[in-house]
Amino acid sequence: MRLLKPRNLPTIREYLKEFRTEQCPLFLQHKCTQHRPFTCFHWHFLNQRRRRPIRRRDGTFNYSPDVYCTKYDETTGICPDGDDCPYLHRTTGDTERKYHLRYYKTGTCIHETDARGHCVKNGLHCAFAHGPHDLRPPVYDIRATRVPTTTTAGIEGEIHGSSSTVFSTLTSTTSSADVARLFRELDEAKRKIKQWEEAWHQVKQACEACQKDALEAKEQAKTAEAERQLAEQKWEETERKLKELQRDFDMLCRTPGTPLLRSYGELEQLPLSKLHSIQSQLRNDLDLIDGVRKPRSHTFHL
Ligand SMILES: [Zn+2]
Ligand SMILES: [Zn+2]
Numbered sequence: 001m002r003l004l005k006p007r008n009l010p011t012i013r014e015y016l017k018e019f020r021t022e023q024c025p026l027f028l029q030h031k032c033t034q035h036r037p038f039t040c041f042h043w044h045f046l047n048q049r050r051r052r053p054i055r056r057r058d059g060t061f062n063y064s065p066d067v068y069c070t071k072y073d074e075t076t077g078i079c080p081d082g083d084d085c086p087y088l089h090r091t092t093g094d095t096e097r098k099y100h101l102r103y104y105k106t107g108t109c110i111h112e113t114d115a116r117g118h119c120v121k122n123g124l125h126c127a128f129a130h131g132p133h134d135l136r137p138p139v140y141d142i143r144a145t146r147v148p149t150t151t152t153a154g155i156e157g158e159i160h161g162s163s164s165t166v167f168s169t170l171t172s173t174t175s176s177a178d179v180a181r182l183f184r185e186l187d188e189a190k191r192k193i194k195q196w197e198e199a200w201h202q203v204k205q206a207c208e209a210c211q212k213d214a215l216e217a218k219e220q221a222k223t224a225e226a227e228r229q230l231a232e233q234k235w236e237e238t239e240r241k242l243k244e245l246q247r248d249f250d251m252l253c254r255t256p257g258t259p260l261l262r263s264y265g266e267l268e269q270l271p272l273s274k275l276h277s278i279q280s281q282l283r284n285d286l287d288l289i290d291g292v293r294k295p296r297s298h299t300f301h302l
């Protein structure tokens with residue numbers, strides 16, 4: 001492992017291969033002077049650690065320069081998939097992306113250089129080129145080179161965070177990075193549309209259930225109303241019949257041919273057989289009245 005000395009700056013190759021890939025031995029001895037502010041060439045904490053980018057024999061990268069890992073913990077610097085994870089780990093300073101074979105020094109920095117030749121914004125380790133002599137051609141993943149590219153300049157100046165508008169950066173100088181980002185944004189948009197669709201579907205289902213309940217309640221109310229009307233009708237009919245019977249009974253009582261109710265005293269003069277006949281007649285009448293007085297029995301014995 002090399003230790004950074006003044007006037008003996010690491011080469012581009014050394015940045016690609018070694019920048020922040022090893023832990024600082026001085027830091028472990030509490031002797032590193034580049035800890036605060038953190039400008040050390042090596043990593044001090046695990047979330048500053050960067051994996052070396054490698055283009056494998058089949059032309060693919062060991063990890064993507066564009067697609068961020070969703071499992072990487074930016075605080076601890078740990079990914080459950082370890083160093084074999086094929087996605088980009090968002091290390092401190094986004095070093096896995098900036099110092100990737102795909103991007104490192106492939107674009108020109110928008111910031112000036114100070115008297116010592118250090119970038120005024122990004123310092124000694126600036127990942128962008130300060131002058132044409134500092135530029136290098138990007139190395140692409142074989143899968144990315146299948147997308148036609150019209151420029152080798154790649155990203156210039158700063159690497160911007162992912163944009164929220166899908167076609168925000170589709171220009172005449174579309175690089176494979178832009179295309180990759182567009183694909184990511186498209187995926188994200190598709191995912192959002194799917195979420196909306198699911199939410200809409202749920203709302204629709206809830207709505208349909210509500211409508212069904214409302215219809216059922218309406219039907220029940222209708223049935224209840226019909227039953228109530230029927231009961232009312234029956235009650236009215238019963239009342240009418242009762243009145244009829246009372247009228248008949250009154251008439252019967254006033255009829256001169258019926259000796260029964262002319263006066264109480266005359267009853268004693270009647271023969272027993274006649275009394276029995278009157279009694280049975282009265283019973284029949286009473287049964288009839290009783291039957292009418294019970295409207296729920298629905299039978300009137302008329
Ligand atoms: Zn250090
Ligand atoms: Zn990962």
Ligand SMILES: [Zn+2]
Nearest residue numbers: 109119122126
């Ligand atoms: Zn710079």
